[in-house]
Amino acid sequence: MCIFRQPSNIVDATDTSHPDYYHRVVDCQWACPAHTDVPEYIRLIAQGRLTEAYLVNRESNVFPGILGRVCDRPCEPACRRGRVEDKPVAICRLKRVAADHHEDIATRLPKIPKVKNGKRIACIGAGCASLTVANDLLPLGYEVTMFERYSVPGGLMRSNIPAFRLPESVLDEEIGMILGMGVDLRLGTCIESLRALLEDGRFDAVFVGSGAPKGKELRLPGREEAAANVHIGISWLESVAFGHIGHIGERVLIIGVGNTAMDCCRTSLRLGARQVKVMARKPRGFFKASPWELEDAEEEHVEILVNRAPKAFVVQNGRLAGMRFDCMEYELDARGRILSERVTGEEFLPADDVILAIGQENAFPWIERDLGIEFDKWDVPVVDARTFQSTRAGVFFGGDAAFGPKNIIWAVEHGHQAAISIHRHCQGEPLGERLPAGVTLSSRKMGMHEWSYANDYAPIERRLMPHVSLKERFKKLNIEVELGFTAEQAAEEAQRCLNCDVQTVFAAKLCIECDACIDICPVDCLTITGNGAEAQLRTRLKAPAQNPAQPLYVSVALPQTGRVMVKDEDLCVHCGLCAERCPTAAWDMQKSHIHWPHAADEARVLEARKPKIA
């Protein structure tokens, strides 16, 4: 969606009433798939209101304790602090602080009506997407039945994330909150046929949240002969999680360098491996693993070897002896893209076990292909990206089952959106006409020189996460490595947040063009100049606006000279000095609250529309 029209000669005044404008300024919230109100909960943490911080989180991301440990954190690379300084705010780990120390919230969770609305929903899989659907629909009076093939709920969160990263108690608590709302959970129940479920007729809608449970295979010579010692990453992690595997050989090779590979290598170290090598086909810049997961693995002395392409499994005396790799060389262009590759030689690396972590897929052998659910050429169901409905009305997909492997936070948002769709479907409303996002602004001015937010820039560096010592952490499989921030660290880290949701709101008609705001702005993001085409305007600003991904705010023509106020949103630290210095209050600091509708909001609006009988 483009919210900026760009005529050839001048830029139109920015329409800040569009809910996306101020949302975009809050980089973390904009980047979060579930649009968690990050600055708000960080402020609450800074005030010591950890329970409230937890609830703000829970509203959008449902699993703050889980995500506070294992989220892929799309918010952090987006964080403005990372552009102003070097490192972003440790958003993810602050979330964990709120989760670790919140008080009992049982009384503050949505009330579940005793009288149900008569609609029944089936959720297939008890992972994060299905749990979110249940979390959103149970308070509206729906009855939710959840089918799970294993004997415990949690899906990949439980089976694929090692306990040293995500303790069982955290999973139990947050999953328990939702199950406690009254989910009819059928454990150990594998849905073998969707047709049977649909024909049963008990359910008004079906949500498929069965994940992407199939690990990719690597077909190379020797694969069959070495089968006993070659493992598929996600299945292996699952077996470890459920206690079926408790040991691995001394020398382990991990093929692939994504986050699953990182979990595999670190788990191997806890199961007896002494020498673990992660084999990457390409150079470091191409690694799929998150930088912090790479860092944690390397801290544990996992060796990552680059430019090795797997060629064959080597079997001696009927047992895996190692693997042969082609040594690769790549020619990269200036932007780091591969121009050409060549093989420079071959290498043999001995191994007792090999773990394949080269990706995973969703698989639907249990969905009959004649149910009106269309599958595309890759044999995955065609799902509407907005409503999450398949081509058969009433059947919805979410999480990894919808668009392939992503992350918990994506699955949660899929769940929220699918819940809205399921509600509209069950109420006979068109799925597409959902509530739009909204924004409300409220001034933070308290009086002369008083603003109700901490606007001083704290020049402190990102706090380091304390870890259990290398000696201690391998003693047991489930010793959580990260200790979490101390109260002091959390308080300091919270001060690094720039409060991007406290917006600089400009009223052009009040401006007398005294330049006070421009002179005081510490990061030179304001300019008063003649209007022009955006590209040209960017060259005329007080400081270079080199990040075209960040919008320019352009005001309407100013009353005295007809010039425009331009703000480069890129580096604004939201210190509020423009508003503090403005003699006419043309600038004001206003907290933006982004309304990102959930099923409960839809329900409220639909309810209000119903004719009232007096």
Place this chain on the structure above:
Amino acid sequence: MTFIAKPRVTHPSLPQNALGLTRRAYEGALSTLCAGCGHDSITAAIVEACWRRSIEPQNLVKLSGIGCSSKTTAYFVSGAHGFNAVHGRMPSIAMGANAANRRLTYIGISGDGDTLSIGLGQFCHAVRRNVDMLYMIENNGVYGLTKGQFSASADVGTRAKKGETNLQPPIDPVLLALDLGATFVARGFSGDKHQLVPLIEAGLKHRGFALIDVLSPCVTFNDHEGSTKSYAYTREHYEPAVLADFVPSEAPITVDYGVGEAREVTLHDGSRIVLRKIDSDYDPTDRAAAAAAVQARMSSGEYLTGLIYVDAGEERPDFHQVNATPEEPLNALPYEQLSPGSAGLRKVLARYR
């Protein structure tokens, strides 16, 4: 004023000058003036000009008297030398400092009260003596610190915030300086840095007395309807006569101006001012014509701005030439040269017997 300090954080790709410093290195203490004061904009223009000229902070001397304007020396180049003089007596201190050390760059900041009322005599003599300094008047037409009485630069007919109308004619520092033989006379507006910054750059490099009278609206006591020095009124009534671009000596000549459109004035250090005329008849090197033009505009209620007059040939001797001050700063001269000794003293005294 504001109580929130400007944070130290900067734009990560802020350009550096020849000394490797960013503009932020030329800032000073937190301003305690009213939010929106024109003086703060002038401060920002001085910061910009000093940064662009790569002035070493320790080689700059900031001097001022008393008043809102005179507080502003604290708000720029905190690494420079500073002197807050008695009301209206800043020129004497500047002169003394100049005599002792001619190697430093002197910038005096004064206001309409400090210069045109209590300090008028001092100001006139500093112009006359062609003291080597940049003298800036932050001119708002009112006594802001004493709650908004008319100053000596208030125009006839302007109304005070409380309603009185001014009946006494103003003293115009530009006309006065032209009359007293100033070699660099300019007028700017705090709301137009595009014009002001090059004027300050040129003024800093000019040898002899450089005056910049800057119209600087008082946002608290003189920014209402009926005031002739409000932001709105000044914007409508300030007329740039010439656009002055400052070209440092190290910069190659790259810009070609059409014949008659521009003329260059070379300063003593080799840097140049390129004057682009807006009115083709205006000659900024003709003192009498400049004074006439200023007066003509004034009678029609307008302020002529820009570099109004510059002594192109720099023929007038400056303070140092007239008084044969030593090239070396006094603090660098050997004791024998500084002190005549008892024999020398006897010789001097003998002259008065």
